[in-house]
Amino acid sequence: MWGGRFAEGPSAIMREINASIPFDKALWRQDIAASRAHVAMLGACDIVSGEDAEAILAGLDQVAAEYEANGVPEDWALEDIHMTTESRLAELIGPAAGRLHTARSRNDQVATDFRLWVRDAIDQVMDGLQGLQRALVTQAGEHNGSIMPGFTHLQIAQPVTLGHHLMAYYEMVSRDVSRFADARERLNQCPLGSAALAGTGFPIDREMTAQALDFDRPTANSLDAVSDRDFALDYLNAAAQCSLHLSRLAEEFVIWASQPFGFVRMADSLSTGSSIMPQKKNPDAAELVRGHAGRITGCLVSLMVTMKGLPLAYSKDMQDDKPPVFEAANLLCLSIAAMTGMVADSTFNTSRMRQAAEMGYATATDLADWLVRQADIPFREAHHITGAAVKLAEGRGVALDQLPLADLQAIDSRIDDRVFAALSVEASVAARNSYGGTAPEQVRKQVAGARKTLGMEP
Numbered sequence: 001m002w003g004g005r006f007a008e009g010p011s012a013i014m015r016e017i018n019a020s021i022p023f024d025k026a027l028w029r030q031d032i033a034a035s036r037a038h039v040a041m042l043g044a045c046d047i048v049s050g051e052d053a054e055a056i057l058a059g060l061d062q063v064a065a066e067y068e069a070n071g072v073p074e075d076w077a078l079e080d081i082h083m084t085t086e087s088r089l090a091e092l093i094g095p096a097a098g099r100l101h102t103a104r105s106r107n108d109q110v111a112t113d114f115r116l117w118v119r120d121a122i123d124q125v126m127d128g129l130q131g132l133q134r135a136l137v138t139q140a141g142e143h144n145g146s147i148m149p150g151f152t153h154l155q156i157a158q159p160v161t162l163g164h165h166l167m168a169y170y171e172m173v174s175r176d177v178s179r180f181a182d183a184r185e186r187l188n189q190c191p192l193g194s195a196a197l198a199g200t201g202f203p204i205d206r207e208m209t210a211q212a213l214d215f216d217r218p219t220a221n222s223l224d225a226v227s228d229r230d231f232a233l234d235y236l237n238a239a240a241q242c243s244l245h246l247s248r249l250a251e252e253f254v255i256w257a258s259q260p261f262g263f264v265r266m267a268d269s270l271s272t273g274s275s276i277m278p279q280k281k282n283p284d285a286a287e288l289v290r291g292h293a294g295r296i297t298g299c300l301v302s303l304m305v306t307m308k309g310l311p312l313a314y315s316k317d318m319q320d321d322k323p324p325v326f327e328a329a330n331l332l333c334l335s336i337a338a339m340t341g342m343v344a345d346s347t348f349n350t351s352r353m354r355q356a357a358e359m360g361y362a363t364a365t366d367l368a369d370w371l372v373r374q375a376d377i378p379f380r381e382a383h384h385i386t387g388a389a390v391k392l393a394e395g396r397g398v399a400l401d402q403l404p405l406a407d408l409q410a411i412d413s414r415i416d417d418r419v420f421a422a423l424s425v426e427a428s429v430a431a432r433n434s435y436g437g438t439a440p441e442q443v444r445k446q447v448a449g450a451r452k453t454l455g456m457e458p
């Protein structure tokens, strides 16, 4: 393609290090679409004849059909998907193929193709995340009143509802959705027509190509357009943050599924056995989601470091932008699908969860709050009195509400028998009815709001 200036061809090493076709063949659909938009514009602007434009369009259709049927051939001598397609086009339609590259360069071509690919990847992730949200909301609705221990420092802190816990992940995923939507909006400008770096002397119509490819507008600065990969970084950043959320949820399942917890029974379809220990059922899918978060974050770091310190405009380093994005996209889609299945198909052992919530004096705060409300004791003093009650109960190995009233009154005479109603785990969660709190009533409201947002039946 650029042989005119060279006396010798590239060495084998040059060919190998230069070739991006092994991975950028994944861009073939986008490459054909962008070429179609470009040549239609060249024809409309009389830069190539209507006849040549028609021949090129028909030829591109044929190349696309071949790729669809047989895959993209991988010839390192042709470097990348752009040259592979153009060379096949030339074989099919002859010299007219050489007019396709008028008023463009591989630099604006790859920037356009890659934006189109990332845009599709965002749309796919958004679909997946919506499925995960639906699964979370469905389980949360069913378990709005299921009581479990809430933790801080992974120590039992206060009783919460499982629905509330699951809706916390719904919130995280909602922020992920908005991050991807935001990335998509910023991405949606068309670099095509920026040519190598400086624009072109041909009378092109950039609005026309932008529209044909469903972009909102053409990019404003050709130097920036061919060397900008912020859109890929925005995507990877959103992917990395999303993967961290998925990893945290996966970790909950790993803990909950372990025998000492026994909060959840994971579906067989997302578990594995052991080749040596017949009794084992391992949460491998959850562990791999946790592991994939590390790889996805690595992809983000990889592209950030690639871009750091590149002067304007295009440099070949930027060819290395694609593998981390492809890898992250693949891992993220798998992770979302695995977590959606895990949430939807797991069975929660609610009686075990409730039992655990009764351990560890989880309603101690409720005793302190009762003293504040019923006996008008300042919270700090109530906290102190409650500490003494916990110490006594712990010494006897009983729960707070199993202490005889006389013993409680010996600690503080203002305690009366109404206190016992406040000490059950049910009373504890029902009392936390502040906006966003764990009370079943609040969870039902959160779930109803989320179902509406997701377009689910009430």
Ligand code: ARG
Residues within 6 Å of the ligand: 020, 024, 079, 080, 106, 107, 110, 314, 316, 318, 319, 320
């Ligand atoms: N394969 C190249 C890439 O992915 C296409 C752009 C090549 N441009 C160039 N000036 N050599 O970045």
